[in-house]
Amino acid sequence: MEYTHLGRSGLSVSRLVLGTMNFGPETSEEDSHAIMDRAHEHGINFFDTANVYGARPGGGVTEEIIGRWFAAGSSRREKTVLATKSYLPMGDWPNERFLSALNIRRACEASLKRLRTDHIDLYQMHHIDRNTPWEEIWEAFNVLRQQGKVLYFGSSNFAGWHIAQAQEAARSRHFLGLISEQSIYNLMTRWVELEVLPAARAYGLGVIPWSPLHGGVLGGALRKSREGGASRGSSGRSAEMLVKHRETIEAYEQLCADLGEDPAHVGLA
Incomplete structure (x- = not known):
């Protein structure tokens, strides 16, 4: 397996990332655990999930499946660079979605509980939140980092301009900022080559393609x-x-x- 640093960070990740969106809705828990075991056997150390993934309304199922796999021991958690996301609705109430400081705190705590871990290696914004100021987002993220609950932050489905906004806001606060962007990118969907990839390159972000086989x-x-x-x-x-x-x-x-x-x-x- 080939490894690389994720963006400009010192974090070493496998070039192949195990996506887990179908764990639960399409793939049984037993098969999901077998897939993760197989990934480790081949040296894949980078797993990506999200709080909203799962069959039931509000998601959470996929994180729970991964959490039970971690709980089985054999240093599974220690060998894994764990990435998850928040933003999308996890309930019907107003503050159970988006990127307010309140939802960031609650969503992170809930993910930690489902994943049965004390920290998330890469916490990603699932989408841009145009109604929450970056000052609020970065302050909430910095609290999580100071508490040791999150080590790195990333974005997903951002435009190039969104990446620039995020990084300049982080720079003004002397924060590390984003280290990755996760975008749809494959041979049939290549629009990220216009502005997202140049922005990621300019700001030192690693790019994690989702749906690489469409x-x-x-x-x-x-x-x-x-x-x-x-x-x-x-x-x-x-x-x-x-x-x-x-x-x-x-x-x-x-x-x-x-x-x-x-x-x-x-x-x-």
Whole structure:
């Protein structure tokens, strides 16, 4: 496994990140634990989740699955760089969402409890909050860091301008600021190359692509369908994408066949 520093930080992470969004809704707890065991066997030390992930309203299920895996011991937690997120609604009340100091505090405490850990390595804003001032956000984050509950902070689904705002606000307070941005980025969705990637490069942020295989569409979905195998591209938005871009996907899979490479490997590369 190859490792790198996450952005300009000294934190060492595997170049492959284990995403856990389907733990619970699509993947049983037993299989989820087996997947995490397998990830460690291959040297993957970077796991990404979010408080909202899970089948029940308000989420939390995925973090609980990971927490029970940590509780099984064998230094699982110590070997893992743990990333989670907050912002999206976890309930029906006004302060159970977004990035107020109140919700940041409550959401972090709830995630720590579900994850059965005393700290989060990378705490990410799931989306930009246009109604909460950066002074409030960074003050709340700094309290969490001083308490030892969070070590690093990151963003997700930010525009380049949002990254600039966040970093300049952090710089004015002499804070480290963000060390990463998590964006949708794959061969079919490349808009982050316009401003997000240049902003991340300028401010020293690592970039964590989510949906690198576009929900399985770039993982050989058509071939798997022909062969009768399981594919994430057979339902939901992925199925719609296959219908809309079928010719493009067919050409992509043919290119991979000509190269003698698995489409998933080409997509990740």
